[in-house]
Amino acid sequence: MTLNQSLENPPAPGNQVCKTAAALIIGDEILSGRTADTNLNTIARFLAALGIDLLEARTVGDREDQIIDALNALRHAHDYVFTTGGIGPTHDDITADCVARAFGLGIEEHPEALAILERRYGDELNAARRRMARIPDGGVLIANPVTDAPGFQVDNVFVMAGVPKIMTAMLEDVAPRLRTGAVVHARTLRVTGVGEGAVAATLSEAAKASRDLSFGSYPFGAGTQGEIGTNLVVRGRDAAAVEAAIAALSERLTAEGVAVALQPA
Template identity: 55%
Template structure:
């Protein structure tokens, strides 16, 4: 890993998030990390392309890690690195890389200094990781995350995950940031804009246009989001979208 953030020369830097935990799949715990990571990465020029959720099963964790790390520049996992028997992310990631699981010496030192006499066998599990892993600082609760290859393993607790992501960010290479602008189509349904919006999208191949409908109980609004890495291309598409919205709104008022 580099010591500072570097630009990727125009090539997109991509990422995936892998959320690990039975509690997410059962609905007992509501995920609060995917959206945060997505926005964070977008802001530093990394494209989040995929998010998955897998149970606490070693083979399923390993299969997902191997699929994602081969496809994307970075993989970020959350969950499963705590002190209980079902915290098996270390085992799953180690299995994916074909590595043994060890108690990382520096992680043991950090936990010993922080916990003192409270460091028992259960808490010592938080020092388990694949041999060769590098630690990720945890400024909140000290128990470190870790990275192996292009896989970054973080806690599931949002505040801890966010601190770890802050520690990771300076080591990541980044691409050109994705720009975006939103045009509010008040009073418009997706069906109103769908046809002409397709024509605008075709006319602007360097731009991505998405439509997102909302209903406030009285009327529909469709937000049209224009995205591009090129400010001039985005502005040209935005002008066409704004003209479309103005024309359709005028027709409704008539």
């Protein structure tokens, strides 16, 4: 299953056990504000389409102890961990070494990874580029169809590039390795003319009545001269239950004189 296939053709609901995931975004450039991270959004959408719940995300700098501590915490708490950044050819690309230390593994040049780089660079394969062939012992390569230099998987940890185009392409090789679950369905009511405080009590009552669903409020227009309102979102793995809840919420708010519009699914 490719990334586009996973987003366009999610798995059918079934009796799959729900899997959870975490993302670890690595790089001083993210924390400094020099680079805007978009990988987290891509990973979240990718996993949602597969019925895997992304429950946690952390961002750390290029500091060994910080990476190792975060990785160990996340890999023990979730079924899958996805890291981005720190697997390039420069001195501050230390993710592979940190993963090896976290798992208590050795690290050396992976024959297949080295062969890939030799084909890519030929006589220009210098010592810096060879660093990208260093993989923790037992690691399984993740294909990189953009620049060839592979990522890798160790146990439940998937280590990918930080460049968004490359990371997204790597997800296509990751998708078939994951156990999927029932997809989360979502419907949205757009409330206009009032702030979210005006509908908070009604939303809270709806949430109490359907505890197996998730109810969220996402305001817009506050403090501006334009339209004010909030988007009320109902999420759940039972599509029929989501539809019933959003219909009941819409009916209740309309009866209270609140302007609502059900958004396209």
